[in-house]
Amino acid sequence: MSQHDSMDLDHYSITARPLTDTDLPRLHExxxxxxxxxxxxxxxxxxTLAQGYVACDEIGRVSGxxxxxxxxxxxxxxxxxxxxxxxxxxxxxxWLMDLVLRDAGDREIVLNATPQGVRLYEQLxxxxxxxGHQRQGEAMAPPPPPPLPGLTLRAMAPEDSPAxxxxxxxxxxxxxxxxxxxxxxxxxxxxxxxxxGGIVGHALLRTFGRGQLIGPLAARNDAEAxxxxxxxxxxxxxxxxxxxxxMLKGPFxxxxxxxxxxxxxxxxxxxxxxxxxxxxxxxxxxMISQALN
Numbered sequence: 001m002s003q004h005d006s007m008d009l010d011h012y013s014i015t016a017r018p019l020t021d022t023d024l025p026r027l028h029e030x031x032x033x034x035x036x037x038x039x040x041x042x043x044x045x046x047x048t049l050a051q052g053y054v055a056c057d058e059i060g061r062v063s064g065x066x067x068x069x070x071x072x073x074x075x076x077x078x079x080x081x082x083x084x085x086x087x088x089x090x091x092x093x094x095w096l097m098d099l100v101l102r103d104a105g106d107r108e109i110v111l112n113a114t115p116q117g118v119r120l121y122e123q124l125x126x127x128x129x130x131x132g133h134q135r136q137g138e139a140m141a142p143p144p145p146p147p148l149p150g151l152t153l154r155a156m157a158p159e160d161s162p163a164x165x166x167x168x169x170x171x172x173x174x175x176x177x178x179x180x181x182x183x184x185x186x187x188x189x190x191x192x193x194x195x196x197g198g199i200v201g202h203a204l205l206r207t208f209g210r211g212q213l214i215g216p217l218a219a220r221n222d223a224e225a226x227x228x229x230x231x232x233x234x235x236x237x238x239x240x241x242x243x244x245x246x247m248l249k250g251p252f253x254x255x256x257x258x259x260x261x262x263x264x265x266x267x268x269x270x271x272x273x274x275x276x277x278x279x280x281x282x283x284x285x286x287m288i289s290q291a292l293n
Contacts, residue, residue: 016053026062037209066096072175078111079291109272112290126270136242140260142230156189163199170281171218203228211240215286222251225285244287
């Protein structure tokens with residue numbers, strides 16, 4: 001982590017300093033200010049995984065943040081890039097992102113941009129990969145899932161963790177072990193077993209924001225993704241559920257519509273220093289969160 005950096009803003013100094021545990025209340029104030037639904041518990045979890053900066057004025061008020069989350073030694077995700085309107089109009093978002101990218105080095109970087117943030121990230125060299133959807137609503141009873149001959153669905157057990165980590169890496173191409181170790185103890189989940197008893201898919205659900213968040217979800221195809229999600233949605237019918245997904249069309253998207261989880265907003269999935277790789281396993285149907293991908 002670098003030392004403090006500063007910029008002048010309307011005749012007073014703004015300093016960027018490394019994020020610390022004591023910044024939790026201030027970070028929560030920032031998210032409330034931009035209308036994001038994070039609870040303090042959600043932010044605390046992110047902060048245990050994050051490196052990054054907060055921007056402070058001369059009396060210590062936090063007016064911006066930018067965090068990054070290492071995924072092994074060669075990749076990272078970026079999130080929680082927030083500035084107050086006054087700071088945003090004066091280039092503070094670009095300034096904070098420059099610091100984050102300096103620290104991240106030549107890692108492959110992935111992020112999910114709000115519509116307002118896309119231009120900034122394009123100026124920094126990020127390229128659009130695809131559009132994603134934040135879907136949410138009061139969950140309705142799911143329709144019967146398609147039959148899956150030879151496959152069995154059961155509740156996740158603690159001993160499933162190594163297989164879930166392996167599947168997640170195959171689905172995303174990145175080692176997200178730290179994030180998964182953080183959320184697994186706080187999640188309920190289901191796994192899909194093949195005829196040999198091996199795990200070929202999984203879906204997790206945990207408390208987040210206004211209700212419950214489904215993700216991550218790894219599956220080989222839409223039918224298996226629907227079966228996994230259906231089990232979780234059926235157990236939480238009538239509750240507020242959210243899922244962040246890059247699956248915009250097809251049976252899985254139609255299924256979410258039928259379950260009362262329409263598109264609430266869009267995001268732009270973007271990459272920097274992307275290293276193309278051939279898919280080797282299941283697909284990533286749902287994010288851990290927009291910050292963690």
